[in-house]
Amino acid sequence: MAKEAIREISFITRNGRRIPKVPAELNWADTFGRWKARWAIGRMKYAVEPGIYAVGNPDADSGVYVSANYKMSFDCLRSSLAGRDGWILVLDTKGINVWCAAGKGTFGTQELARRIEETGLSEFVRHRTLVVPQLGAPGVSAHQLKAQSGFSVVYGPVRAQDLPAFLDAGMRATEQMRRVHFPIEDRIVLIPVELVSWGKYVAPVAAVFFFLAGLNPKGYSGALAISAGTQNVLLLLAGFLAAAVFGPVLLPWLPGRSFSVKGLWIGMAMLVLGGLLLGRRIDVLGDSFSVAAWVLMVPALTSFVALNFTGASTYTSLSGVKREVRIAVPIQLACAALGIALWLVGLFV
Amino acid sequence: MARLEYLKNVVTLNLDADKCIGCERCAEVCPHGVFTVEDRNARIIDRDLCMECGACQNNCPVEAISVGKGAGCAQAVITGALRGTEPTCDCSNNCCG
Incomplete structure (x- = not known):
């Protein structure tokens, strides 16, 4: 996998090893890279080289902080270490963030033990403590790692931004630091990826609707494709956009625990809204067949898109999703x- | 804000309180506050909040906790069903940002 180069890198030498030193301050390229990843541009290749990095001027007593090699994870960690000296141990998680990688096991006990060995960590730090992000715990077994490598795990806070307060409190996390929430700002940043990743499928489907709309009992009409086709494409896009945007934004307020039910409400709301806007002019949609068709298709679409937001959410269980x-x-x-x-059928009656 | 809670009575989480040594690791690693430890003994406060991430099971030194670990991702479940495999998350889509 191609790795992102970190600008402003320098090197320090410990025990004859050349260790890259990274700044804690993020620059415009890091910010731009983060923005691109949020829009799913090159997101699966947004990775840094695994290994050991220095922040500040660490010595044998400085803390060791474990991260994934997704560059956004790495950047969050190093920027939260501003003004401190420390070591960052980056695991090879194939460019995936800590939590997802821990779920798969790539951010895990084996990889961590291997990386400790490979970097020769025990040769240049005197202590035997690692700060592992709490969300790495689904992959890391603290007692097994201790047995394998001699290093003890201290689970740091869920969010890297809480790391300074955690460290200042003598490596103690408050209850708040230990909880995963899903506040509106965290849900909104996921919308671009939703739009881009689903857009790949929605665009060709929209094109098919557009061209098929030109079919009629007399043959094919380009003018009909443009008039009726455009209307159909707009309906499809409206359903998709509503689900991809309002699903995440309104998540806590949409009734029901099930995501597909939450999505269903969005579709229903659209039908009511469409009915109110069009009123008796509902025939602009064409015949009653296509009206009935969209009454079925819109809620199905919004419900499905919302159901698929489970993967991006922070609280759904596999057993629950399987049932749903x-x-x-x-x-x-x-x-x-x-x-x-x-x-x-409506095309030909 | 309304609380975000997923489906009731579905999770596979189990705690064998007799094995528990009260080390508090489960309460420490759980991202949803499912456990509490009182009198050196862990207890499940609200099972429905569990997302089956497996952190507690992984970090329990006496294997007192069992849970069917997995990602609650519909795309992974659907992809797995289509391929006839276990839920498969290739993370090229919505999750893992």
Whole structure:
């Protein structure tokens, strides 16, 4: 995997090893890189080289902080160490963030033990303590690591931004630092990735609707594709955008625990809104077949998109998602299939 | 703000209180405050808050905790179902940002 170069890098030497030293301050390139990753541009290649890094002027007693090699994780950590001296031990998580990588096990006990060995960490630090982010705990087993490498794990706070307060308190986390929340700002930053990743599928589907809309009992009409096709594309995009934007934003307020139910409300709200806006002019959508088609397809779409936001959320369990997928996806598929069938019939009546 | 809680009565989390030595690791690593430790003994406060991340099980030195660890990601479940495998998260889509 191509790795991101870190600018302003210098080197220090410890025990004959040349160790890269990185600044704690992020520059414009780091900020731009973060923005790109949020828009899913080169996000799966946004990685730094695994290994040991120095921040400030660390010595044999300085703290060791473990991170993933997703550059956004690494940058969050080093910027929270501003004004301190420390070592950053970067694991090879294939460019994935700490929490997701811990879930897969790439941020894990084996990789951590291997990386301690490979970097010769025990030769240039006197103590035997590692600060591991709490969200690394699904992959790291503190007692097993101790047995394997002799290093003890102190679980740091969930968010790197709480690290200074954690360190100032003598490596003690408050209850608040230990909890994962999903506040509105955290949900909003995920919207661009939702839009881009789903856009890949929605755009071709929209194109198909556009071109098929030109079909009519007399053959094919380009003018019809442009008039009716555009309307259909707008309906599809409105449904998709509503789910991808309002799903994350309104998550706590949409009724129900299930994500597909939350998404269903968005679709229902759109139908009500559409009905109010169009009123008796609902025939601009075409015949009653296409009206019925969209009444089925819009909620199916918004429900499905919302269901898929489970993966980006911070609190859904696999058992819960399995149950939800088993119940909701067949219904969503049936509604979508019936809707498409009605829509196609509508072209020829 | 309304609390974010997922489906009721689905999680696979189990705690064998007889094995517990009261080390408090589970309460420390749980991101949702599922555990409390009183009188050197862990207790589950609210099982429905568990997201099955597996941190507690992984860090319990006496194997008192069991949970079917996995990512609560619909795309992974659907991809796994389509391929006939376990839930497969390739993280090229929505999650893992």
